[in-house]
Amino acid sequence: MVVQRDKGKPIVSIIILGIIIICCIFAPFITNHDPSQYYLDALNRAPDTEYLFGTDSLGRDLFSIMFFGGRTSIMIGVLGAAIITVIGVIYGCISGISGDKVDSVMMRFVELCGSIPSILMTLILTAIFPAKDVFSMSVIVAITGWFALARIVRSEVRQIRNSEYVLYARSIGGSFLYVMRRHLIPNFLSAIMFVVVSSIGACITAESTLSFLGLGLPLDILSWGSMLSLANKALIMNTWWVILIPGLFLVITLICITNIGNHLRKEVNRKSSNL
Amino acid sequence: MKKHPVIKKIIKRILLFVVVLFVLSLVAFCLARLAPGDPLQSFYGDKLDTMSEVEKQMARERLGLDSDILTQYGRWFVNALGGDFGLSFKYKMPVIDVVSPLIGNSLLLGVTAYIVIFVLATVLAVFCVLHEDKFIDKLICKVGTVLYYTPAFWLGVVLVLIFSINLGWLPSSGAYDVGKANDVGNRMIHMVLPLIVMIASHLWYYGYMIRNKLLDEVRKDYVLLAKSKGCTRREIVWKHCLRNVAPTIVSIMAISIPHVTGGTVVVESVFNYPGIGGLAVESAKYHDYNLLMVVVLITGAAVFAASFIAQTINEEIDPRMKEMGTIKW
Numbered sequence: 001m002v003v004q005r006d007k008g009k010p011i012v013s014i015i016i017l018g019i020i021i022i023c024c025i026f027a028p029f030i031t032n033h034d035p036s037q038y039y040l041d042a043l044n045r046a047p048d049t050e051y052l053f054g055t056d057s058l059g060r061d062l063f064s065i066m067f068f069g070g071r072t073s074i075m076i077g078v079l080g081a082a083i084i085t086v087i088g089v090i091y092g093c094i095s096g097i098s099g100d101k102v103d104s105v106m107m108r109f110v111e112l113c114g115s116i117p118s119i120l121m122t123l124i125l126t127a128i129f130p131a132k133d134v135f136s137m138s139v140i141v142a143i144t145g146w147f148a149l150a151r152i153v154r155s156e157v158r159q160i161r162n163s164e165y166v167l168y169a170r171s172i173g174g175s176f177l178y179v180m181r182r183h184l185i186p187n188f189l190s191a192i193m194f195v196v197v198s199s200i201g202a203c204i205t206a207e208s209t210l211s212f213l214g215l216g217l218p219l220d221i222l223s224w225g226s227m228l229s230l231a232n233k234a235l236i237m238n239t240w241w242v243i244l245i246p247g248l249f250l251v252i253t254l255i256c257i258t259n260i261g262n263h264l265r266k267e268v269n270r271k272s273s274n275l
Numbered sequence: 276m277k278k279h280p281v282i283k284k285i286i287k288r289i290l291l292f293v294v295v296l297f298v299l300s301l302v303a304f305c306l307a308r309l310a311p312g313d314p315l316q317s318f319y320g321d322k323l324d325t326m327s328e329v330e331k332q333m334a335r336e337r338l339g340l341d342s343d344i345l346t347q348y349g350r351w352f353v354n355a356l357g358g359d360f361g362l363s364f365k366y367k368m369p370v371i372d373v374v375s376p377l378i379g380n381s382l383l384l385g386v387t388a389y390i391v392i393f394v395l396a397t398v399l400a401v402f403c404v405l406h407e408d409k410f411i412d413k414l415i416c417k418v419g420t421v422l423y424y425t426p427a428f429w430l431g432v433v434l435v436l437i438f439s440i441n442l443g444w445l446p447s448s449g450a451y452d453v454g455k456a457n458d459v460g461n462r463m464i465h466m467v468l469p470l471i472v473m474i475a476s477h478l479w480y481y482g483y484m485i486r487n488k489l490l491d492e493v494r495k496d497y498v499l500l501a502k503s504k505g506c507t508r509r510e511i512v513w514k515h516c517l518r519n520v521a522p523t524i525v526s527i528m529a530i531s532i533p534h535v536t537g538g539t540v541v542v543e544s545v546f547n548y549p550g551i552g553g554l555a556v557e558s559a560k561y562h563d564y565n566l567l568m569v570v571v572l573i574t575g576a577a578v579f580a581a582s583f584i585a586q587t588i589n590e591e592i593d594p595r596m597k598e599m600g601t602i603k604w
Contacts, residue, residue: 115533115582117534119541120537120574120575123556124306124559125306126559127306127567205426208428208429209427212428212429212545213556214560215559215560228428228429228432231432235436238440238441243429243432243433243436247432250426250429251425251429255420255424258424270494271494272494273407273490274494274498274499274502275404275498275511
């Protein structure tokens with residue numbers, strides 16, 4: 001078993017993601033320009049030795065924004081995933097542990113919310129939060145993302161809610177929170193890890209999409225999304241580096257996160273095909 | 276007279292549909308009104324700065340912005356029943372007139388994408404199952420996953436950069452050239468890039484699900500029987516296995532509707548395609564509440580209607596669903 005698990009470890013993804021994260025953390029030591037400075041004498045400069053990734057239409061150094069912006073994007077991803085996990089786990093546990101009536105109502109609510117296109121809800125939410133910062137963006141992208149997790153948690157809890165140790169813990173007076181922390185969460189942790197990790201990627205994608213549409217972070221808060229919000233201008237100027245380089249970083253990060261997430265997924269062993 | 280169970284179920288669904296729409300409209304209305312951002316700003320633009328307080332107050336009264344939320348909602352609801360959804364603050368004309376010319380465009384894009392996605396997903400899934408664990412299967416899985424996780428807006432911008440700006444083969448925005456609204460060829464050329472993005476960003480999510488379902492299916496015993504009868508591999512998968520997973524595919528298609536609809540929102544904004552989705556983004560940006568409400572309602576109604584229809588069809592074609600009675604709406 002152990003050997004099999006080691007075989008598919010996404011070493012490459014972990015290394016690449018690690019490098020990106022380390023570069024973002026130590027951004028001030030790597031970058032050679034001030035990320036928020038407008039270099040007016042170097043607008044739309046193609047990548048060269050001075051500006052490694054070129055500059056955008058405002059004259060900002062893309063190489064520097066990349067790593068400072070990565071901090072914001074990854075922060076939003078992690079924070080969003082954390083919010084999703086907390087809401088999803090608590091909601092799922094409550095639904096799973098309560099009686100059939102409450103459970104049914106709670107699950108209907110989740111199904112209903114899940115059947116509204118999440119981008120519409122997000123659009124309404126972006127109108128509500130006046131000042132966009134890292135925290136409010138994380139909340140916006142997380143609010144529409146916890147439904148799937150809640151369902152998985154709920155079905156896992158349903159399976160173990162009647163086992164002896166849960167009954168015992170409750171009959172000696174263990175509170176809901178105690179039972180959840182001590183017995184429920186350790187049991188379904190491995191089942192939800194995949195969803196938790198991939199929701200980091202989902203949050204990063206959602207943030208960049210919203211910022212691109214002009215509904216996310218403003219230009220002065222650096223993130224991969226707010227960098228790409230200049231993409232439309234870059235199209236007119238035909239400055240490919242403004243579009244391709246931040247996007248490639250974004251995609252590579254997302255794919256690394258997905259690979260790591262997939263590794264955590266429970267593998268179903270298939271017998272050999274009859275075909 | 277005893278009602279037919281199917282009719283009863285359909286009536287129940289329709290009632291639920293109405294309730295859902297009502298709740299959706301109430302929630303969207305309250306959220307939109309609670310949002311900061313002054314709707315007067317979007318109505319008058321820069322002129323607002325030169326208006327006096329009295330003028331502003333009069334404008335609020337005229338636009339019905341002076342009473343509390345529930346009264347406003349009540350008024351909106353009564354008007355809406357009569358087909359009057361109010362004025363768009365930004366376009367300064369009835370919301371219905373803003374929205375109705377665009378519905379067709381969105382439907383065209385959404386439905387075409389939806390059909391192509393599922394036909395392609397099924398064909399690719401079968402292809403992968405026939406070549407399970409070979410190089411080509413792994414390659415399709417990898418490429419599909421990478422495309423699925425590539426943000427749709429970025430893919431769109433990159434395609435425009437390559438095919439519109441540098442190669443000049445395809446138009447970068449709009450649904451048709453000026454004065455060519457009825458030219459089918461012209462419309463199709465404009466749909467190529469949006470369709471590619473729609474398909475690329477959804478295809479393998481569903482293709483992979485169908486592939487996995489089929490992989491379970493080819494491990495069943497009847498496949499051995501069919502094989503010993505002398506059926507070819509292709510015949511077994513296309514004729515027997517695919518038919519058995521058809522209800523699952525329909526279920527996946529039902530679940531996918533909100534997802535694909537959400538995709539049109541992003542794609543329409545990227546390509547400036549005149550449709551409901553692009554309008555939704557625009558109205559959120561300019562705090563155009565009345566417009567946002569109608570867009571949300573139309574999209575919600577379309578999504579729910581389609582999902583309900585798909586569920587009903589699914590229960591009818593698959594006798595197993597009825598016995599299990601899993602869906603208790």
